[in-house]
Amino acid sequence: MSNVEKILLESKDELESIEVPCELETRLKGALESKTFAKRRSRMTGRIAVAIIVFMLIGYHFDTLAYYGKKLLGYNDVMNGTLKELNELGKGQAIGKSCSFKNGVIVTLDGIMLDENHLIAFYTVSAPKGNVDDTVPTVSLRGLLGECTPRGGQGLMNDGGTLMKNMQSFESPKFFEKTLHMDFRIWGDGKAEQNQITFKIDRQEAMGHTLKAAIGKSIKADKANIRFESILATPTQTVIKGTIQNTLELAIDDMTKQRLRPNAMELRLYANGKEVQAQGYGVSTNLDGIKFQCEYDALPQEVKSLELKLARFSADHDVNEVFNIIGGNEVQKLNVKGQEIIINKLLESNGNTFVSITTQEGTVLTRVYLDTDGEQLELSRTTDDKYEKLNDGRILHTRTLEFAGTGTDCKLDIRRMTYSKEYDKSIDVPVK
Numbered sequence: 001m002s003n004v005e006k007i008l009l010e011s012k013d014e015l016e017s018i019e020v021p022c023e024l025e026t027r028l029k030g031a032l033e034s035k036t037f038a039k040r041r042s043r044m045t046g047r048i049a050v051a052i053i054v055f056m057l058i059g060y061h062f063d064t065l066a067y068y069g070k071k072l073l074g075y076n077d078v079m080n081g082t083l084k085e086l087n088e089l090g091k092g093q094a095i096g097k098s099c100s101f102k103n104g105v106i107v108t109l110d111g112i113m114l115d116e117n118h119l120i121a122f123y124t125v126s127a128p129k130g131n132v133d134d135t136v137p138t139v140s141l142r143g144l145l146g147e148c149t150p151r152g153g154q155g156l157m158n159d160g161g162t163l164m165k166n167m168q169s170f171e172s173p174k175f176f177e178k179t180l181h182m183d184f185r186i187w188g189d190g191k192a193e194q195n196q197i198t199f200k201i202d203r204q205e206a207m208g209h210t211l212k213a214a215i216g217k218s219i220k221a222d223k224a225n226i227r228f229e230s231i232l233a234t235p236t237q238t239v240i241k242g243t244i245q246n247t248l249e250l251a252i253d254d255m256t257k258q259r260l261r262p263n264a265m266e267l268r269l270y271a272n273g274k275e276v277q278a279q280g281y282g283v284s285t286n287l288d289g290i291k292f293q294c295e296y297d298a299l300p301q302e303v304k305s306l307e308l309k310l311a312r313f314s315a316d317h318d319v320n321e322v323f324n325i326i327g328g329n330e331v332q333k334l335n336v337k338g339q340e341i342i343i344n345k346l347l348e349s350n351g352n353t354f355v356s357i358t359t360q361e362g363t364v365l366t367r368v369y370l371d372t373d374g375e376q377l378e379l380s381r382t383t384d385d386k387y388e389k390l391n392d393g394r395i396l397h398t399r400t401l402e403f404a405g406t407g408t409d410c411k412l413d414i415r416r417m418t419y420s421k422e423y424d425k426s427i428d429v430p431v432k
Helices: 003-010 012-016 024-033 043-060 081-088 247-255
Strands: 093-100 106-114 118-126 138-143 146-148 150-157 163-171 179-188 191-200 211-221 224-233 238-245 260-271 274-276 278-286 289-296 306-324 332-336 339-349 352-360 364-372 375-377 379-389 395-404 410-429
Touching: 093 191, 106 191, 118 138, 138 150, 138 163, 211 238, 211 306, 211 410, 224 260, 224 306, 224 410, 238 247, 238 260, 247 289, 260 278, 260 289, 260 410, 306 332, 332 410, 339 410, 352 364, 352 410, 364 379, 364 395
Parallel strands: none
Antiparallel strands: 093 106, 106 118, 118 163, 138 146, 138 179, 150 163, 179 191, 211 224, 224 238, 238 289, 260 274, 260 306, 278 289, 306 410, 332 339, 339 352, 352 395, 364 375, 364 410, 379 395
């Protein structure tokens, strides 16, 4: 079976499902009426013309056929439910530009979706040799003032390994950006080959926002005061932004050696009492403090109420405390930042010291030493991990800390520790 036949068979169902847009007949009729034709034409000439058109649309450009009646094709298994609905409505901008590489790989930017939250690029990678998973390029997007920060993406490969449909999200370009450059880079034999597709943004095809409002409310979580600053809902996504520590709080914690480093936050968004699917969470620390951004699916068309609920908050904390260890098989309980650490036993073997501890799942001693006889022993490794689920749903984690060296008068020197806490705190978000 030839490659063309194989491609046509793989996409038979999709072609059969295509519906001709209602406005297509009017456009074609108007175009035909505006043209004059010679009275005599050879039937063979007409057949050749039709054959050429069919070959161009299906045989050669099939993989790059992006929109048919303003509908992006071939991405149903890559899109989520919201993007599928927008695609069915024809929301997006067709690009249809390609670039090729020396190894035969062809990359086609089929189209984009753009709103105030982000730009989503849909592109196809074609590898005739059947090794598309080994030749997927790295992708970047840049405009007049530099690169647009990538948010995330995913792709799906066909069974033959010759084709991959990809979806990549970037931060939304600035309002004044008109021309963008998408760079594709493929590595091979220790060298990189780079190609570029340049396209213009059609702002008329872009989507705006459905809700844009300041929140101005906060939730206390352990030491952190989580401030919710804004919500921006667009047809593709809902984004909540806020601050965990401002510049002054960050500086004070740094001076007092009581720093806080957020790891994860489970923040649930409810619209009209129904949970909106979470899509991602990000946190950044700079001179402006510790900022966070939570991403969710798009909101329903009619929003009567919005609620944010904090379910869990996890962070790495400075501890800088030293605890005496009794030793032997005697069980000892420590209270560290409100977290219970159980020392089950302390043993020595083959010139190493082993300390068995139990904590709740998610509690990790991220920087710990064993002080003994005036020396500070480094943690070599952690072994013998065991988990036990209790009747109340909590999970205990037991493991053994191995330190290189032995001695008497042992002390556990905990510098930093990560732990999480569960919460049930919520705030209302303005919907107007």
